[in-house]
Amino acid sequence: MNYHPVQIHSNATSDRCCTQPSERCANCKVRLHSICAALEPEELRELDALAHPASFKSKQTLFLEGDDAANTYNITEGAVRLYKMLSDGRRQIVGFALPGDFLGLTLGEKHRYSADTIGEVRLCRFPRTGFLKMVGEKPHLLRRLHDFAGNELNMAQDQMALLGRLTAEEKIATFIVGMRARWTRLEGPSVTVPLPMTRQDIADYLGLTIETVSRGFARLTREKRIINVPDGVRLIDAKSLESLAA
Amino acid sequence: MNYHPVQIHSNATSDRCCTQPSERCANCKVRLHSICAALEPEELRELDALAHPASFKSKQTLFLEGDDAANTYNITEGAVRLYKMLSDGRRQIVGFALPGDFLGLTLGEKHRYSADTIGEVRLCRFPRTGFLKMVGEKPHLLRRLHDFAGNELNMAQDQMALLGRLTAEEKIATFIVGMRARWTRLEGPSVTVPLPMTRQDIADYLGLTIETVSRGFARLTREKRIINVPDGVRLIDAKSLESLAA
DNA sequence: CGATACATTGATAAACCTCAAGCTTCGTGG
DNA sequence: CCACGAAGCTTGAGGTTTATCAATGTATCG
Numbered sequence: 001m002n003y004h005p006v007q008i009h010s011n012a013t014s015d016r017c018c019t020q021p022s023e024r025c026a027n028c029k030v031r032l033h034s035i036c037a038a039l040e041p042e043e044l045r046e047l048d049a050l051a052h053p054a055s056f057k058s059k060q061t062l063f064l065e066g067d068d069a070a071n072t073y074n075i076t077e078g079a080v081r082l083y084k085m086l087s088d089g090r091r092q093i094v095g096f097a098l099p100g101d102f103l104g105l106t107l108g109e110k111h112r113y114s115a116d117t118i119g120e121v122r123l124c125r126f127p128r129t130g131f132l133k134m135v136g137e138k139p140h141l142l143r144r145l146h147d148f149a150g151n152e153l154n155m156a157q158d159q160m161a162l163l164g165r166l167t168a169e170e171k172i173a174t175f176i177v178g179m180r181a182r183w184t185r186l187e188g189p190s191v192t193v194p195l196p197m198t199r200q201d202i203a204d205y206l207g208l209t210i211e212t213v214s215r216g217f218a219r220l221t222r223e224k225r226i227i228n229v230p231d232g233v234r235l236i237d238a239k240s241l242e243s244l245a246a
Numbered sequence: 247m248n249y250h251p252v253q254i255h256s257n258a259t260s261d262r263c264c265t266q267p268s269e270r271c272a273n274c275k276v277r278l279h280s281i282c283a284a285l286e287p288e289e290l291r292e293l294d295a296l297a298h299p300a301s302f303k304s305k306q307t308l309f310l311e312g313d314d315a316a317n318t319y320n321i322t323e324g325a326v327r328l329y330k331m332l333s334d335g336r337r338q339i340v341g342f343a344l345p346g347d348f349l350g351l352t353l354g355e356k357h358r359y360s361a362d363t364i365g366e367v368r369l370c371r372f373p374r375t376g377f378l379k380m381v382g383e384k385p386h387l388l389r390r391l392h393d394f395a396g397n398e399l400n401m402a403q404d405q406m407a408l409l410g411r412l413t414a415e416e417k418i419a420t421f422i423v424g425m426r427a428r429w430t431r432l433e434g435p436s437v438t439v440p441l442p443m444t445r446q447d448i449a450d451y452l453g454l455t456i457e458t459v460s461r462g463f464a465r466l467t468r469e470k471r472i473i474n475v476p477d478g479v480r481l482i483d484a485k486s487l488e489s490l491a492a
Numbered sequence: 493c494g495a496t497a498c499a500t501t502g503a504t505a506a507a508c509c510t511c512a513a514g515c516t517t518c519g520t521g522g
Numbered sequence: 523c524c525a526c527g528a529a530g531c532t533t534g535a536g537g538t539t540t541a542t543c544a545a546t547g548t549a550t551c552g
Contacts, residue, residue: 087492092406094406094407106393106399107396108393108396108400112399113403139385139388145392146352146388146391146392146395147352149395149399153398153402156399156402157340157358157402159406160405160409161330163409165332167508199530199531200530200531207409209510211510211511211533212507214531214532214533217531246333445499446498455541455542457500457543458539458541460499461500463499464500493552496552498548498549499546500546501544501545501547502543502545502546503543504541504544505541506539506541507539507540508539509537509538510535510537511534511536512534512535513533514533514534515532516529518530519527521526
């Protein structure tokens with residue numbers, strides 16, 4: 001249960017290969033799922049000039065809680081876990097960022113949580129100063145950031161209700177249903193729900209131990225609601241899962 | 247554990263008694279603790295024109311989750327509990343709003359949680375349309391709203407760590423220490439921490455039962471860290487309480 | 493003064509955690 | 523290609539924390 005993340009930026013590789021610089025944002029696969037959907041074509045070019053695309057290997061730390069927020073990030077591929085550590089090594093994962101999700105939405109000077117990659121990740125990095133300047137000049141961009149932040153806040157409060165008031169089995173069912181909804185938004189509906197994170201990550205997200213999570217999946221499998229598949233689950237009885245989650 | 251809040255707006259009484267309308271905001275006791283601290287004198291007059299001061303009796307519902315967000319509110323006196331209900335009556339309190347706190351920060355069309363008063367409450371109500379218009383014209387006000395929202399989000403994530411990873415006693419100690427910090431900001435330091443909410447409210451905030459909360463306070467009393475006083479606690483050994491909370 | 497809401501305390505039960513062992517999967521190098 | 527090791531996952535047994543059920547105590551308000 002003790003974690004000692006090491007911050008390694010040298011493993012980020014530049015990723016400006018295939019398209020014209022001025023069109024990278026325009027061609028971005030996750031644009032319509034992200035902040036960037038608020039921008040006009042010209043503004044998109046402006047953002048493009050700020051963007052530093054990069055790839056990260058698995059288990060790299062993007063930043064730690066308390067670090068100066070020198071950059072904001074837009075995930076384009078892969079998944080990132082966001083977490084807070086307690087002084088004695090206990091960990092609470094506060095969210096999983098998927099493609100289209102934005103880290104550093106709140107524009108604060110310090111990161112308020114740590115972030116590291118789960119599997120390979122591609123993202124766009126935006127230096128804070130340039131991004132702040134752009135936000136300052138474009139109230140509608142700020143407004144969209146604010147709307148996204150409002151949504152984040154609501155999701156955090158829903159997660160508070162999950163952590164405080166649901167049983168282990170309800171937590172796990174809710175987690176699966178929620179992940180399905182998120183992947184559906186990105187890639188369309190599917191009965192297979194990708195779960196790139198480890199059982200330990202899920203446990204630290206749901207306020208459980210790894211054993212309880214494992215037993216929860218086992219029980220849902222025994223009850224013929226899901227089947228375990230590599231890096232995810234297949235839903236056999238989505239209805240009954242949803243009723244457990246509700 | 248089942249709650250059936252009834253929405254009663256008729257108990258709100260107008261509260262425009264003592265000062266000139268154009269100076270109410272300028273004289274507002276909580277102005278410097280709230281969003282309003284961002285405003286110029288002239289903007290303050292503009293906000294003043296939008297403000298509807300009101301008083302509420304104890305246990306009145308200001309709004310329910312899902313209601314159209316017709317108004318935003320700035321608390322000037324008293325305390326409000328913000329909560330989400332599950333379909334079967336379980337409740338999670340997502341926050342307590344104290345003087346200076348703003349409800350409806352996120353500018354969404356629907357309220358994402360319910361709110362009702364704890365004891366008598368005074369507040370300023372701002373009709374959504376007028377407030378939105380003002381925000382649209384004043385990017386620095388939006389920016390301040392956004393900063394407040396970022397802070398809310400961070401506090402929600404800290405609360406996630408509390409709910410998911412702390413023991414009952416740690417939760418209670420953290421709660422007391424946190425409430426003391428908030429009252430200190432409003433009224434200066436004191437060893438007496440007001441706790442206007444019921445034990446059930448505290449339980450629903452910390453993800454515990456009322457009995458466990460009661461036993462927690464009893465234990466902290468037995469350990470000579472606190473003394474129970476009417477509507478609050480007195481800190482005997484703040485240091486040891488903080489070490490429990492850390 | 494009685495009624496009601498709120499709080500405390502005790503006994504018991506259930507959920508979840510801890511500790512321990514064994515199992516799968518997957519990547520690496522012989 | 524297979525053997526091996528590491529990391530991640532599962533399962534079992536037993537213990538602890540917290541919930542539940544029940545009774546009693548205390549404060550508040552008409």
